[in-house]
Amino acid sequence: MYLYHFGIKELPFTLTPNTSYFFGLPSHKEAIQVLLTALKTGEGFIKVTGEVGTGKTLICRKLLNDLPDPFVAAYIPNPYLTPSELRRAVANELSVVLTDQTDQQEFTQRIQQRLIQISQENKSVVLIIDEAQALPIESIEALRLITNLETETRKLIQVVLFGQPELNQKLSLPELRQLKQRITFAYTLQLMDSDQVYQYVKHRMKVAGYKGADVFNDQCSKLLFKASKGTPRIVNVLCHKALMLAYGEGMQQVNVKHLKHAIVDTEAAEPIGNKLMLFTLSAVAIIMLAAGGYLSWLRYSL
Template sequence: MYLYHFGLRELPFTLTPNTEFFYGLPAHQEALATLLTALKTGEGFIKVVGEVGTGKTLICRKLLNDLPEHFVTAYIPNPYLSPEELRVAVATELGVRTTGKPDQQQLTQRIQDKLLQLHQQGHSVVLILDEAQALPKESLEALRLFTNLETERRKLLQVVLFGQPELDQRLAGDELRQLRQRITFSYNLRPLNASEVHQYIVYRLRVAGNKSADLITTNIAKQIHRGSRGIPRLINVLAHKALILAYGQGRHYLLAKDVKAAIRDTEEASTGSGLWRWLCMASVSVVALLWGVSSGDWL
């Protein structure tokens, strides 16, 4: 691969959520600060929503690393679970012993006893669910019932939901209005702007070991921004492919043609051709309309 060629210790643009590459850009730093502030206040539900590839899982992992020591976390990365499976998953994460197929009422009682025990030991418990838009409606309702567990002063369990915009659409339904009312903090994770894309790429290259200031220019970063629409996952894909192309030609810097080729090779990347086709179709329609009026076909 191109590691030695560009003076890198590791690949800078992998798709795994490595917190060593977390860069405190405003969008991500604000999301993390919102989460930490909300959790410290002891509220019930907190929600972070963002499009596919905007960095939700990386922020989730960063949150897990940055929580103060008195927090006990239960992390469920794939929550396509029935209410029964969700209870078992929560119990397992909290260290509650389960054998066979436990009675659901008994399991809920065991979870409550464990939460009370942790509270008495001075711990705060937070349940973090990634890809929360995949939770069945019944499981979302089970989550709400979990947050009924409380003392006179605070909730025994806080819940953080990371999800795609579909999560908001599901929560907008009347059947989930009680859960929706319990969401005290929420944050919408936006894509990066062109300046942030440049900072993001340079930072990841630096963390990976590159010391050259000439590898990527502002204009190249703008091209990657247009192609990726500011979505970090697509930024990584395009930057990785562009580096491969530059390496293949023995260059130590990226050219516009590298990014263009990377964009053409990436299905989700924006080539701008969609807008061009729309403009062409619109022009044809206008011409047809004017021709029809002039020839009297509209009478």
């Protein structure tokens, strides 16, 4: 694609959460600090919420990578599970073998034995659940019962919930008030401001191997901020499309025109200026890339 053109080793704006691109936005750093502090104090439930695309999964994976040695992590990325499926997922993460006939009582006994074993090794178990807003109400109650397991001095398992704002609404239901009362630490992720967008884009280009002058100047960063409202995922989408257009024109820097085309082509972006444009990004990109390929063919043919 445009890797060679910009002198980079990999695509800098993919949507896959990659901890090597962790920028350390103030909101993200604060969330990590809150999580580590809460875990060290032995709290039962910890909650991190944020809008779609604010970097929850990235922080989740960063936490998994940075957990201190005394912690044993169990990770559930897709929590749309029945109570039975959730219990089995937790057991599997903790290397507890369950049979098809294992009932709730036997599950509790086996899990407790495993948790006590880990505790005797001077370690703590933390269960990390991503996209927690997808947990069915019955499964949330099953999760609460799992966290009832404790010694006389501390909990045998801690739970970190990552979720969209809908998680807050679900936890406000009367039938989940017991679990809500157990959430002792909570953090809400914030969106980026204009300067943070500029630094974020620059950081990702640098991690990808770029070494030249800014590809996205200050004017482009301000436009990125307006169109994305500071949401990292939307910034990534717009930057990737803008880089494609700049490459198609043989340019080393992205300009406002490239970004405006990218914005029009991205449904999640906030419309900027005139909504009516002659071509969609896909059509413009095809034309430009074709023209670039044709010029290259001419050079080698002459």
